[in-house]
Amino acid sequence: MPQPLPELTDHLGYRIRQVSNHVSHAFARKLAARGVTVAEWALLRMLYGQPPLPPSQLATRMGMTRGAITRLADRLIGKGLLLRAPSAADGRAQTLGLTESATAFVPELAGLADRNEAECFAHLSPAERETLRDLLERTVARLGITGVAVE
Amino acid sequence: MPQPLPELTDHLGYRIRQVSNHVSHAFARKLAARGVTVAEWALLRMLYGQPPLPPSQLATRMGMTRGAITRLADRLIGKGLLLRAPSAADGRAQTLGLTESATAFVPELAGLADRNEAECFAHLSPAERETLRDLLERTVARLGITGVAVE
DNA sequence: ATCATATAGTTTCCTAGGAAACTCAACATG
């Protein structure tokens, strides 16, 4: 006779994961219609309206390894959305910046993000959304979460 | 001059993903010390104290494909935690059930889940945790989220 | 100046999941 255990659904971590996965997958489907993944979107958004950044900084900010950024950048370059240039100051370093077409594209993708957000949280009142935001942001601060951590 | 866009952090979906990833990775590290992944834990927990289930049902409940369940089950069988048996009623079907050692093991893993939960949300008062739970569960219900969706 | 060490980026190997083709058993229907 096994001892009874708390249900999975008793844990906030489980509930958060359910919602997070659903919201992310819904967004991923919208992005996929434009031929973009969530990680690609995150990188593009990070560089939008910014001066080019070295891959290592992007790795830190996105919570990914440098190796993953190398390959992610390769894909975006292949799609004509990213430019890789050698750093002037450091012979080892590079900079990654958006192409013109990427700069034109990102606002369209941002619209998808807004739409996804609206669809997923339409049932919450503005006050409830602010409460949720506050609880989450305090958790982010308390746990010392920094990057995006795409996956 | 690119047009300004809403910040990533303005989206609840982004904040939820940050917290979810952090909580899941913290849990994954605890489980890894016992040689178990999050997906393996979810499957083990689902079968704990239950009669054996066919892979197809586990796939539905966990939000994974049947192919993924096949491989997940293979790994757990390799670890001596799962038993695969042919279904008596249906020559195509199988049933997956926990071994004795798995039944003894799951409560220990459940303790890790409890500890992770406590660590990640210690800064919220009981009332705040209930508020968060309520907002999340209403979202789960509204979006029609059913499975675990491990990843 | 030389050499050790650290850092930037890449590459290789590994893991894990999804999509879709595939096998085999069950079932319906004529």
Next chain:
DNA sequence: CATGTTGAGTTTCCTAGGAAACTATATGAT
């Protein structure tokens, strides 16, 4: 009872990320 169809499970191929080894450049110590 043959036959077409559905359903269960497996397998193959593909994608994407992490860990760690590897290359090349920079930096610091002597």
